[in-house]
Amino acid sequence: MLARWGRYVHRVRVPVIVLALLSLLPSCWLIAHGGRLATTDVPTTTESGRALDLIGRELPGRPPSFSLIFSSPTRSARDPAFRQEVERALAPLRSDPRVARVVTAYDPPAHDLTVPAAELISRDGRRVLAVVELKGEAAAFSLLEFSVLPPDVYPSLRAKVKTDALEVLPVGNIPLNHDFTEVTRADLRRAELVILPVVVVLLLLVFGSVVAALLPLAVGALSMAGAIAGTLLMARYTSVSVYAPNIVTMIGLGVAIDYSLFIVTRFREEIRVHDGPHALARTMATAGRAILFSGLT
DSSP, rough: OOOHHHHHHHHHHHHHHHHHTTTTHHHHHHHHOOOOOOOOOOTSSSHHHHHHHHHHHSSSOOOOEEEEEOOOOSSSSTTTTHHHHHHHHHHHHHHHHTEEEETTTTSOOOTOSSOGGGGGBBTTTTTEEEEESSSSSSSSOOOOSSSTTTTTTTHHHHHHHSSSSEEEEESSSSHHHHHHHHHHHHHHHHHHHHHHHHHHHHHHHOOOOOHHHHHHHHHHHHHHHHHHHHHHHHHTTSBTTTTTHHHHHHHHHHHHHHHHHHEEEEEHHHHHTOHHHHHHHHHIIIIIIHHHHHHHO
């Protein structure tokens, strides 16, 4: 059966290549419009998930929030100039409709603050903490408080806080989770930029042919695009970890290159003694059979 399939693919090789390239179109669309990857979701069927559900039902919710630490190596946080610079930097957040309130040590005391305003200034007097509470309500206990927010909320709010006179350090679960996500994406891009050139050089050394070396990479790129598109499609209907693309890229590219090497190596052996259709048929009947069995199991 696989031998006949190999002969058929050889006869329609041009349409097969065209269809393979066209398959990138839906993959690219899904990658651009796929679901949102989860960062902190805990499966509800686990003990941790049931505990979080119980806490969410029994304890009151609270607004999601993050904090900003303003500091200066030379100025005191109690200086009028320091206070004026903090207020100026936070003014865009106070007027933003997504922000419920901004609390600093300079505000009048409020009865609902969990931390007294006086304690928002560090002991050395060089730093002041500003708490930015967002509108909405999160669970009473949230691992990273970010899953309740659209992914662009925190970066856009953080970009509004600008000051040249003070250092600003965002702290809290929301900034932490945002940094985790950005580092993951940067690592994925860096890995691709480093690994792919190395793989190209190794394949060229092994095969001594540009076409034979690029074929495994082409198959790997197609499979990787399809796998990431499928992952983001699943994310529209279920919880998928933000680290899934890294795993998909690592496994998908590795397996695709390995399997392509089996096919290319066997075909190069067969083409020395057989014509193209017969060589491809024998390749599919041997290496192709092993790959099919491995993929199914």
